[in-house]
Amino acid sequence: MKSDTPLLDVRDLSIRVAGVKPLLVDGISFALDPGQTLCIVGESGCGKSLTSLALMGLLQTPPLSITGGTARFAGRDLLTMTRQELGHVRGDRMAMIFQEPMSSLNPALKIGEQIAEAVRRHKGVGRDAARARALQMLERVRIPAAARRLDAYPHELSGGMRQRVMIAMALANDPELLIADEPTTALDVTIQAQILDLMRELQAETGAAMILITHDLGVVAEMADQVAVMYAGRIVEKGPVAQIFDDPQHPYTIGLMSSMPSLGARADRLVTIPGVVPQAADMPAGCRFASRCPFRSGICDTVPPLSSVGNGHDVACFHAPLEQAPRPKAVSA
Amino acid sequence: MSQDVILKAEGLRREFVTQKPLFGKPTVVRAVDGVTLSILQGETFAIVGESGCGKSTLARLLVRLIEPTAGSVWYEGDDIARLDPRALRDLRKDLQFIFQDPLSSLNPQMTVGALIEEPLITHGIGDKVQRRARVADLLSRVGLIPTHADRYPHEFSGGQRQRIGIARALATGPRLIIGDEPVSALDVSIQAQVVNILEDLKEAFGLTLVVIAHDLAVIRHMADRVAVMYLGEIVELARAEDLFTAPQHPYTATLLAAIPIARVGSRRESARVGPRQERAQLDGDLPNPTAPPPGCRFHTRCPHAQARCSTERPALRDLGGRQVACHFAETLELTGLDGADAARSPATTARFALYRAARAQEDGTAVADKTDSTTEETRT
Known part of the structure; x- marks a missing residue:
């Protein structure tokens, strides 16, 4: 069920770090169709997180640099966009969820305001509409007593609740692509199961495509349509999830x-x-x-x-x- | 395995003051609340539970790294709270601890050799030459090389540091080692190497292992018996086989239902079409441990809770070879994990066999993992 043009088409992406000759990410290619989930799996240092940061334009340059490749998202190359162009796409048509929500949430800002800010920035709606959207999103990620939680600060929430807030924020603008980097690694197993179920449900509702970065083959088996196994900066194997596990x-x-x-x-x-x-x-x-x-x-x-x-x-x-x-x-x- | 009890805890309780206002009552959390258990000589005993369940506190109480608020711990028939300083020193020799993050438990200014030698000096074991030899022996036992003794902890990878932590724990010739999440910070392939080393050493030295972990697959692999903790209490204690295939406490079943299984279809169908009861019901966070729910502490998240559960606290009862703290343990039909959940396709099984054979051949012997040990390159 491959459509003619994939939503995201990454070709020969290479990343290096200043002073080291071998590439940290060495010419990797993959494509993702709308609504699909691609799991990138590998151990520390395999380049899976660098890849996602490169797509989001969040690589620390220098010392890191993209030395080659293209990443066409809905027809346009993410890697050659200006900061401003990328700013329009990021948080709107594509969004990211990180492993540690505490480090990506602003500790001094109420969570309702943080979600509303993301909505106002991209959708040009008023304060009230943005707040209404924030409430709707908190309800959608099933945060209990959502109306009250709008005014909570991140530190007042548990790890699982914070990750729900991150998901609410990421999905607030109905992105077509969601990149999740180890979204459940820091969570307890029962909370992890809740978050994975939630992500799957929301994905089915919104039809968003997802790149899920993980080291956990169990998570891969549960979530993936396609799998790319990375080792030391290269994709060593990729294919449909059943192929990877059964063959x-x-x-x-x-x-x-x-x-x-x-x-x-x-x-x-x-x-x-x-x-x-x-x-x-x-x-x-x-x-x-x-x-x-x-x-x-x-x-x-x-x-x-x-x-x-x-x-x-x-x-x-x-x-x-x-x-x-x-x-x-x-x-x- | 002999059935002698090596370490026994009775009614163990530990409170921490979490908040102390100037006036009024301080907030107290019972991190461990009335734990009784016996650890048998030579077994691998696992304590499992989620963050805040008290498993790490229990581990520290068992070796008297912290003092209990109430209750007692008996090692070889002696109450360890009443040991005189000299006997306590001997106890330290016998009971050793491995921490989750070896870097934070290894003095960065000491060489690896000095770190491993330190407990030998403390306990007055051997002279200088003997200690050197012992350090070299310990290093090779955990798969490092003797020249590593001159390096510093930061020069090693995470897996190697954990090996150093293990060598240090082994130095005094302990009889029991407690590992608090000893492999959870490691990558899968490195974790497997360390798990193998722990099992080899257990075999070689006749150790008793107590493993604290949240990773149920590691526990399934290593443990003979498992205690499941929830909010400071043991809710189920059973042989690993029984616990995983036929849990009798709803919380155990919930944990098992939550594990992502590395086999396509084993979870996703149930999760997509109609979640299992346990999985569907596990919404909600752990209750605040400073104000645990009355009655059964799990009743707020339990899919099988009845009126009685919110008022009457279930005791940990003997139930034919296992202990369960649930009023309805006899009548509930809970789902565990059977072999089918983890079964592999014929092609995968064949590839595993090829890989195993190639690894064995590479190592030249049946001691399949000598290379676990020796091929790790040191960071530079």
């Missing part, structure tokens, strides 16, 4: 899944990924996962292209499918 191809994806303790009957030792992600400056020239990969061979010294294995499923590994991979025999690294 994982990249050794990193498989290693990540097997590192997760199962919720089923108690298993043996966890099968882990050895070592740690290389530091940006020491990134290998070829496949960036090679140093930790049990399937590596000589060919891995070149960069594996992201190529299709069918069913809209792409993987960046020379050895996929692994059934046909050469048996590693005391490989010299």
